[in-house]
Amino acid sequence: MDAQTVIAKRIALELRDGTLVNLGIGIPTRVASYVPTGIKVYFQSENGLIGTGALPEEGMHHRLLTDAGGKPVAALPGACTFDSAMSFGLIRGGHLDMTVLGGLQVDQTGHLANWMIPGKMVPGMGGAMDLASGAKRVVIAMQHSAKGKSKLVKVCTLPLTSARPIDLLVTELAVIAFPGGQATLLETAPGVSVQQVLDMTEAQLVVPDKVPEMALSAASL
Amino acid sequence: MRTLSLADAVALIPDGASLMIGGFMAVGTPESVIDELVRQGKRNLTVIANDTAAPGVGIGKLIGARLVKKVIASHIGTNPETQALMIAGEMEVDLVPQGTLIERIRAGGFGLGGILTATGLGTVVEQGKQKVAVDGKDYLVEPALRADFALVNAFLADYLGNLAYALTGRNFNPVIAMAADTVIVAADNIVPVGVIPPDHVVTPAALVDYLITQS
Numbered sequence: 001m002d003a004q005t006v007i008a009k010r011i012a013l014e015l016r017d018g019t020l021v022n023l024g025i026g027i028p029t030r031v032a033s034y035v036p037t038g039i040k041v042y043f044q045s046e047n048g049l050i051g052t053g054a055l056p057e058e059g060m061h062h063r064l065l066t067d068a069g070g071k072p073v074a075a076l077p078g079a080c081t082f083d084s085a086m087s088f089g090l091i092r093g094g095h096l097d098m099t100v101l102g103g104l105q106v107d108q109t110g111h112l113a114n115w116m117i118p119g120k121m122v123p124g125m126g127g128a129m130d131l132a133s134g135a136k137r138v139v140i141a142m143q144h145s146a147k148g149k150s151k152l153v154k155v156c157t158l159p160l161t162s163a164r165p166i167d168l169l170v171t172e173l174a175v176i177a178f179p180g181g182q183a184t185l186l187e188t189a190p191g192v193s194v195q196q197v198l199d200m201t202e203a204q205l206v207v208p209d210k211v212p213e214m215a216l217s218a219a220s221l
Numbered sequence: 222m223r224t225l226s227l228a229d230a231v232a233l234i235p236d237g238a239s240l241m242i243g244g245f246m247a248v249g250t251p252e253s254v255i256d257e258l259v260r261q262g263k264r265n266l267t268v269i270a271n272d273t274a275a276p277g278v279g280i281g282k283l284i285g286a287r288l289v290k291k292v293i294a295s296h297i298g299t300n301p302e303t304q305a306l307m308i309a310g311e312m313e314v315d316l317v318p319q320g321t322l323i324e325r326i327r328a329g330g331f332g333l334g335g336i337l338t339a340t341g342l343g344t345v346v347e348q349g350k351q352k353v354a355v356d357g358k359d360y361l362v363e364p365a366l367r368a369d370f371a372l373v374n375a376f377l378a379d380y381l382g383n384l385a386y387a388l389t390g391r392n393f394n395p396v397i398a399m400a401a402d403t404v405i406v407a408a409d410n411i412v413p414v415g416v417i418p419p420d421h422v423v424t425p426a427a428l429v430d431y432l433i434t435q436s
Contacts, residue, residue: 070246088320123298163343
């Protein structure tokens, strides 16, 4: 199983029945493919839609029905649309139960940097700052390292997305939470040892006595 | 509300005007108005919009034709031309968190001086901005935004100018229709009065200054 699939499957287990969830572009989008059976999740697309569904059948798309990346999507039965002020009211106003975002860096206190690399990439923050500041729960989907360098760092060197710490980080190696502002190892991926995670991590990690293996489907919980 | 041809409507817009333009990645952008702005060669425009779409698409056409002096947007990552002009210092770009941008526009249209938001606290966004504490919580003061013109794309307009939108084409459109001195609407469909039921009208006709006639 590739890194992105591991991350998406694990994060899907964080979904709860009846909740409103926003998925960012990239790995987060893939979480929607692994919604546990028996639960109904409302997925929001911040361009103004609740009830996004998988890509419609070829030739059945509508030019005015798109995701936050401008790509065609389907709307599920019960979907609704609204303007951007309403969309970000949902995000900032405490109505969004969870957001899943990508990350460039997460530091050991849970700060997230995911919107620019000075001098290299200045795309603009889009909705990321509102999502990271406003969602009730912020979950980050991020590969553990890039070009051999840990992306879970001591202190973010890239510009922060929010002063508010994230709640959960899922990488292809580990699940990490930030109780009391300290990165804490909750789970390791199948076949990955605690030591391997520590070796691959720049941040200071709190390691509890027992670190269970990451579940990747509801059946294996 | 008056009806005008596309060319006459765009002729109302002077060089140097500030334009709020509907659309999210060109979905819900009045493409015909953009094309006509390029054809008439309007210059030194300030564009306030969610994004600058992509080269050759939607607002990207204005960027590519070098008609824009300043952009206020939340995302330019899909348009390398916008980024290149910004980095070269040939175009001013003000990047604003999306929720803050739309809410500043809403404030501009709703008679408010600005908004208080926690978005951007502790980031580069707070640089140079006033911070206030209300009930022990910190917020940034973000000023209201208005423009000379709103360029709105609706799915339906009736003969009076009542507007309804479709699916994700709504985005910034009904909000900018409140926040500009002059509102110009390009509708995908123009229908008799009564076809849009009162409960489905999103933008009241009283807000619309000009409706572009179908060619």
